[in-house]
Amino acid sequence: MSKKHRDRSWAPAPVSLPADAQVIDNHTHVASVVPFSETMNHEAVSKGQPQVPVYSVRELLDQAAAVGVEGVIDCGCELPHLMTAVDMAIEHPDRVHAAIAIHPNESVLHGHRGVPGPDGLPVRYKPWHDVPFDEAMAEVARIARAHPRQVVAIGETGMDLFRTGESAKELQRQAFRDHIALAKELGLALQIHDRDAHREVIDTLLADGAPERTVFHSYSGDTDMAQIAKEHGWYLSMSGASSYKGNESIRESARIVGLDHVMVETDAPYLTPMPYRGRTNAPYMIPYTLQALADHLDMPLVDVARATRETTKRVYGV
Numbered sequence: 001m002s003k004k005h006r007d008r009s010w011a012p013a014p015v016s017l018p019a020d021a022q023v024i025d026n027h028t029h030v031a032s033v034v035p036f037s038e039t040m041n042h043e044a045v046s047k048g049q050p051q052v053p054v055y056s057v058r059e060l061l062d063q064a065a066a067v068g069v070e071g072v073i074d075c076g077c078e079l080p081h082l083m084t085a086v087d088m089a090i091e092h093p094d095r096v097h098a099a100i101a102i103h104p105n106e107s108v109l110h111g112h113r114g115v116p117g118p119d120g121l122p123v124r125y126k127p128w129h130d131v132p133f134d135e136a137m138a139e140v141a142r143i144a145r146a147h148p149r150q151v152v153a154i155g156e157t158g159m160d161l162f163r164t165g166e167s168a169k170e171l172q173r174q175a176f177r178d179h180i181a182l183a184k185e186l187g188l189a190l191q192i193h194d195r196d197a198h199r200e201v202i203d204t205l206l207a208d209g210a211p212e213r214t215v216f217h218s219y220s221g222d223t224d225m226a227q228i229a230k231e232h233g234w235y236l237s238m239s240g241a242s243s244y245k246g247n248e249s250i251r252e253s254a255r256i257v258g259l260d261h262v263m264v265e266t267d268a269p270y271l272t273p274m275p276y277r278g279r280t281n282a283p284y285m286i287p288y289t290l291q292a293l294a295d296h297l298d299m300p301l302v303d304v305a306r307a308t309r310e311t312t313k314r315v316y317g318v
């Protein structure tokens with residue numbers, strides 16, 4: 001295979017976790033991985049390479065279960081995809097639960113045609129963005145109330161100043177506040193998306209009062225921020241990004257808050273863990289992230305797996 005082309009095939013499966021140390025991927029986008037595997041296959045075939053397996057949702061869950069990833073919390077965070085996550089949870093009740101929200105980058109588009117994007121990034125409106133934000137948010141609340149068995153978290157919500165910039169910062173903050181209020185009202189965990197917005201996210205949580213179970217999804221803060229999280233009992237969810245060489249401070253943050261406040265996730269199809277950064281991510285890759293954490297903490301892999309599994313149970317009840 002030519003080194004010039006990005007390798008689109010599935011990365012090799014990690015060594016399976018033992019039966020008594022199974023884990024859950026607490027934040028992923030399974031429905032988005034299916035089209036990725038189709039793209040992988042098209043590219044392989046067009047280059048005369050062997051076809052790669054194109055997995056259905058069920059096969060992606062089986063692929064994960066085969067290495068000890070017994071379940072996922074699937075995140076639906078665009079208005080048309082809220083029910084995708086919930087339907088998946090209905091169809092696979094033992095293996096899938098749902099987190100739903102209007103993503104921060106989506107929240108600024110709803111009903112706000114004409115708000116400029118940050119420099120250099122064109123704003124691409126989709127038909128559902130004609131729905132005003134308040135109506136989209138009401139739909140999140142309605143679905144969460146109607147499906148208490150499936151929906152275990154409100155998220156991902158928060159702030160993203162990388163994609164949104166100053167112009168719509170206050171719209172994002174208000175949307176975040178609405179999600180905080182809903183999570184508290186329904187007694188659900190909150191999954192936070194924080195991109196280049198650590199200070200704004202923390203200030204908003206402290207001003208409004210954070211839900212009892214507040215999770216920084218794909219934690220990207222430093223050790224100072226981890227101290228703040230520890231002080232308030234917030235949880236850190238480690239994605240593949242925590243395995244990257246330059247992210248020592250993310251790994252060290254796990255030590256600061258302690259494994260009773262740490263979980264693992266893929267955020268698939270992005271953020272594939274080392275040593276397969278750049279390949280397509282899916283829930284079966286979780287053991288690689290656990291290994292990076294175990295190496296950093298100088299602990300056995302199974303102990304890290306069991307501890308994060310217990311944390312997941314405490315936070316989401318699954």
Ligand SMILES: [Zn+2]
Nearest residue numbers: 027075156267
């Ligand atoms: Zn996500």
